[in-house]
Amino acid sequence: MSDPVLTGQVQAGHLLSGWRERADSALAQALPDPQSSPQALHAAMRHAVLLGGKRMRPLLVHAAGHLFGVDDDVLDAPASAVELIHAYSLVHDDLPAMDDDALRRGQPTVHVAFDEATAILAGDALQSLAFEVLAGTKVDDATRVALLRTLAVASGAAGMCGGQALDLAATGNGSALPVAGLERLHALKTGALIRAAVRMGALCGHAGDDDLQRLDRYAAALGLAFQVRDDILDIEGDSATLGKTAGKDQAQDKATFPALIGLAASHARLEELRTAMSDAIAPFGERAGALAALGRMAIERDR
Amino acid sequence: MSDPVLTGQVQAGHLLSGWRERADSALAQALPDPQSSPQALHAAMRHAVLLGGKRMRPLLVHAAGHLFGVDDDVLDAPASAVELIHAYSLVHDDLPAMDDDALRRGQPTVHVAFDEATAILAGDALQSLAFEVLAGTKVDDATRVALLRTLAVASGAAGMCGGQALDLAATGNGSALPVAGLERLHALKTGALIRAAVRMGALCGHAGDDDLQRLDRYAAALGLAFQVRDDILDIEGDSATLGKTAGKDQAQDKATFPALIGLAASHARLEELRTAMSDAIAPFGERAGALAALGRMAIERDR
Secondary structure (H helix, E strand, C coil): CCCCHHHHHHHHHHHHHHHHHHHHHHHHHHCCCCCCCHHHHHHHHHHHHHHHCCHHHHHHHHHHHHHCCCCCCHHHHHHHHHHHHHEEEEHHHCCCCCCCCCCEEEECCCCCCCCCHHHHHHHHHHHHHHHHHHCCCCCCCCHHHHHHHHHHHHCCCCCHHHHHHHHHHCCCCCHHHHHHHHHHHHHHHHHHHHHHHHHHHHHCCCCCHHHHHHHHEEEEHHHHHHHHHHHHHHCCCCCHHHCCCCHHHHCCCCCCHHHHHHHHHHHHHHHHHHHHHHHHHHHHHHHHEEEEEHHHHHHCCCC | CCCCCHHHHHHHHHHHHHHHHHHHHHHHHCCCCCCCCCCHHHHHHHCCCHHCCCCCHHHHHHHHHHHHCCCHHHHHHHHHHHHHHHHHHHHHHCCCCCCCCCEEEEEHHHHHHHHHHHHHHHHHHHHHHHHHHHHHCCCCCCHHHHHHHHHHHCCCCCHHHHHHHHHHHHHCCCCCCCCCHHHHHHHHHHHHHHHHHHHHHHHHHHCCHHHHHHHHHHHHHHHHHHHHHHHHHHHHHHHHHHCCCHHHHHHHHCCCCCHCCHHHHHHHHHHHHHHHHHHHHHHHHHHHHHHHHHHHHHHHCCC
């Protein structure tokens, strides 16, 4: 007899790899033609999005929609939109005036491969494209508006950009930040978009408030776990596997979980978050297998 | 007996100043609280938007909506949204990697008043805020989606960002650009957002296709006129009146109308565009007085 847990994990793995392919293909189709003018802008936008990435956010959109039986065809638009926002944020974060990173996913960052002005513009245009793509989601107009508002709020000053601003303020003086401040920083910087991804998938399935709240608890825990793991990898990982420079957080005196609470406590925090995720999605039963697998990925990944 | 043309112009002037006050007030309300965290980000966003500006795009939203009897209360959201996009584009255009401007509307630019990283983020957050505000427009959901799509397309690679990329490519080699290329550049860089402003006002009034097309011809002519006038002012204006550095285009060998076709032909082109605007809005009669006044402002302004 087969092990039901293992069978569930294999099924989740199949779903996730199918959705990952969909996401890559939907993104390639949404991005502007690299042969048409202005070519440098289009090429920079494609470089930012198509050279890899885990596609965690698109996968979350699909996995959340899957709970409510939403067609993948409907979920392609919100999945692409949230990844376009994520990709633009990386382009801007990597700029010399921000984190000044030359390497991302093992490739030259956009301002290195092109130039700074093109990187700024490519990021700007990717953000616009996200909302354009989202406006075309194959759902009723009321749901479209809800999707658009969700993504806009999560991207802005009360979400991702706000978190990045808190991060800038803490950099160079990171060890002075209290843990609660660091958790708030990440709840905005990474968490807001991850929660938006899960919420958008559920909104496409007209999920009720109770389910939206359960999923939001899952997503908040996942977002934080993702970041705690990121901080741990900056210390324990190596640049080749990561595809980016390891040890940078320490060098810049960034606020990180290991710096504030130590490595052991950071690992323990990850386990707490693993439990929080499981508890939140338990009521969904087997259909939440893909969400569970994404939770494990966030916690166990090595890049 | 009073002169009907003069009376119409006075009435249009009253409308425009009322709408300008509404726009300032709606923007101040839409922007995040400067006292709340992250304060530097919020302050930079407010600096970018609230320190003046002609509010040309909000006025166009109101003037277009006025044709169809739309409540100003409904138009506040699209008017704010298009100005937020415009404001963010100025913040990013002024960055050292782009036009490297220290002065805007007689005030230090955002990266000078704050820092480069904050300016990048403030621009990003202003773009998100535009879509958030627009999603709250007090119209039916189908119209909201149409507004959101209109603004997203106009802002991105096929619109404003695309035009800015063409401008970057032409800078330093501006005199080599053919006039048609320069007109395309401006049709994207300035024209797309101006056309979106007019279209959004009309969409709120459920304008028919014929009216949308007439208004689009008006807006395209106005956008180009605005830019031709800008190029002329860079030569004929002075920095104090302009609130920005005059003579910069020539110094950077930017593509401009005076550089390509001369000053006299540039003035003649402005008069052609004046006629094109009048012809396009003539069928709307007296209700188009505010649109006519905005057309005159674009052509006759000295800053």
